[in-house]
Amino acid sequence: MSNDLKTSGRCLCGEISFTAELTNNHADACHCGMCQHWGGGPLISVGTAAGDLHIVGGEKLTVFESSEWAERAFCSKCGSHMFFRLKPTGQFMVPVGLLDSQSGLGFTKEIFFDERSALYQFANPTTKQTGAEVRAEFAAALSKKRQQRSHRAEPGS
Ligand SMILES: [Zn+2]
Ligand SMILES: [Zn+2]
Numbered sequence: 001m002s003n004d005l006k007t008s009g010r011c012l013c014g015e016i017s018f019t020a021e022l023t024n025n026h027a028d029a030c031h032c033g034m035c036q037h038w039g040g041g042p043l044i045s046v047g048t049a050a051g052d053l054h055i056v057g058g059e060k061l062t063v064f065e066s067s068e069w070a071e072r073a074f075c076s077k078c079g080s081h082m083f084f085r086l087k088p089t090g091q092f093m094v095p096v097g098l099l100d101s102q103s104g105l106g107f108t109k110e111i112f113f114d115e116r117s118a119l120y121q122f123a124n125p126t127t128k129q130t131g132a133e134v135r136a137e138f139a140a141a142l143s144k145k146r147q148q149r150s151h152r153a154e155p156g157s
Contacts, residue, residue: 004025004104005021005022005023005024005025006019006020006021006022007019007020007021007022007046007099007100007101008020008099008100009094009098009099009100010098010100011075011077011078011080011082011098012075012078012079012080013075013077013078013080015057015060015075015077015078016055016056016057016058016060016061016075016080016082017055017056017057018053018054018055018056018082018094018098019054020046020048020052020053020054020092020094021048021049021052022046022047022048022052023046023047023048023049023052023091024047025104025105025106026046026105026106026107026108026109027044027045027046027096027102027105027106027107027108028044028045028046028047028093028107028108028109028110028111029042029043029044029107029109029110029111029122029126030042030043030044030045030093030110030111030112031110031111031112031113031115031116031117032111032112032115032131033112033115034066034067035084035112036115036117038066038072038081039081039095041117042110042116042117043081043084043093043095044095044096044097044107045084045093045094045095045096046093046094046096046099046105047091047092047093047094048091048092048094049090049091049092050089050090050091050092051090052092053083053092053094055082060075060076060077061073061074061075061076061082062074062075062076066084068087069086069087069088070084070085070086070087071084071085071087072084072085073085080095080098081095082094082095082098083095086138088142088145089141089142089145107122107124107126108124108126108127109126109127109128109129110122110126110127110128110129111128111129111131111134112129112130112131112134113128113129113130114130114131114132115131
């Protein structure tokens with residue numbers, strides 16, 4: 001893997017820090033109603049796979065189960081949002097503002113575009129997906145992953 005995808009960051013008070021290997025070199029915005037409630041606006045985050053996020057100071061994390069399939073964690077001292085985690089895949093979305101450096105990153109995609117606030121819009125040329133499109137893509141990825149898992153679980157393999 002390329003070194004460009006290695007990154008690091010911390011919360012506002014510094015009690016929690018992390019290193020991570022990003023899945024790709026772009027930040028995506030999520031306009032869903034839950035992200036807006038959580039952070040007061042869209043969540044702009046970078047993705048990292050399960051096992052690729054290494055947290056120091058994790059005892060300061062508070063984890064909130066925001067739905068059946070996702071959880072959101074924040075620093076219990078300063079309130080910084082540390083990650084959104086998709087439980088079925090273990091994938092983390094980390095707010096881009098936590099990173100020590102945003103160099104080399106692009107901003108290319110907006111999801112849950114149909115739930116966005118009408119008060120503002122990003123001028124960046126981005127790919128836009130509705131909530132239904134995101135859910136369909138996620139369901140497809142998940143069923144593919146389940147199939148791979150059941151193949152691996154076959155006796156004798
Ligand atoms: Zn903190
Ligand atoms: Zn969201």
